[in-house]
Every structure is written in structure tokens, then in C-alpha cells.
Amino acid sequence: MKSTLIIAAIALVLGVIAGVNIHKFQARQHEKTTATMVLLQLHLKSWESAVQDKQCPRAQSELMSLKFLSQEIGVVLPLADSQDTAFHQHAVKLEQELDAAASRQCAVSMTEIKSVREACNECHREYR
Numbered sequence: 867m868k869s870t871l872i873i874a875a876i877a878l879v880l881g882v883i884a885g886v887n888i889h890k891f892q893a894r895q896h897e898k899t900t901a902t903m904v905l906l907q908l909h910l911k912s913w914e915s916a917v918q919d920k921q922c923p924r925a926q927s928e929l930m931s932l933k934f935l936s937q938e939i940g941v942v943l944p945l946a947d948s949q950d951t952a953f954h955q956h957a958v959k960l961e962q963e964l965d966a967a968a969s970r971q972c973a974v975s976m977t978e979i980k981s982v983r984e985a986c987n988e989c990h991r992e993y994r
């Protein structure tokens with residue numbers, strides 16, 4: 867009886883430790899994803915305003931940041947990116963839209979920006 871209680875107590879303590887660590891892991895995961903997403907949002911806005919102001923060099927540098935950050939999605943969410951095909955496809959779609967915009971160089975217009983924003987939203991509709 868006494869040993870059963872001791873085992874139960876140990877199990878409880880281990881359970882609490884595991885729970886706290888899982889929670890910490892999830893919080894860190896969430897933090898990294900949020901950081902990447904907030905930066906994507908910021909550079910998307912700056913890119914849009916640079917295109918509207920017809921400032922090509924600034925627009926191109928914003929687009930470079932977006933391309934870099936879109937590749938970071940697989941880095942901050944490695945499991946989703948490697949094991950969930952649909953998620954990976956959404957990330958690839960975003961990269962493709964950014965490449966398409968980059969190939970237009972200084973001729974980028976609101977059309978390309980709309981397509982990029984749509985690629986963000988397509989993933990969010992399913993995963994956010």
C-alpha cells in the first residue's frame with residue numbers, strides 16, 4: 867500500500883515535469899513562428915509601399931527579405947514542412963509567387979503583391 871502511494875507520487879511528479887517541458891517546448895515553437903510571421907507581415911507592408919511609391923531599389927530589397935523569410939518557414943516549423951505535404955505546398959507556393967515577382971524586376975505592380983498576399987492567406991485558412 868505504502869509503496870503504491872510512493873510510486874503514484876513519483877509518477878505525479880514526473881508527469882508534472884513532462885507537462886511543464888512540453889508546454890515550454892510549445893511556447894518556444896510558437897515564439898519562433900510568430901517572430902517569422904511578424905517579420906513577413908512587416909516586409910510585405912514595406913514592399914507594398916515601396917512599389918506604390920515606385921521606389922524600385924527599396925522594393926527589391928524588401929522582396930529579398932521576403933524571400934529569405936519565406937524559406938525560414940520550413941526552419942521554424944520543420945515537422946509541418948517535412949511531414950505535411952499540403953503545408954509544404956503552401957510554403958512552396960509563397961516562394962514561387964515571390965520568385966515570379968522578382969523576375970518582373972522594376973515592373974512589379976499591385977498584381978504581384980496581391981498574388982503574394984493570397985499565398986499567405988491560403989496557408990492561414992488551413993493552418994493558422
Ligand code: HEC
Binds near residue numbers: 897910956982990993
Ligand atoms: C505555409 C504556411 C504559411 C504561410 C505561407 C504563411 N504563414 Fe503566416 N502563419 C502560419 C501559421 C501556422 C501561423 C500561426 C502561428 C502560431 O500561432 O504559432 C501564422 C501566423 C501569422 C501571423 C500572426 C502572428 C502572430 O502575431 O501571432 C501573421 C501576421 C502572419 N502569419 C503573416 C504572414 C504573411 C505576411 C505571410 C506571407 C508573406 C504568411 N504569414 C505566410 C503559416 C503560414
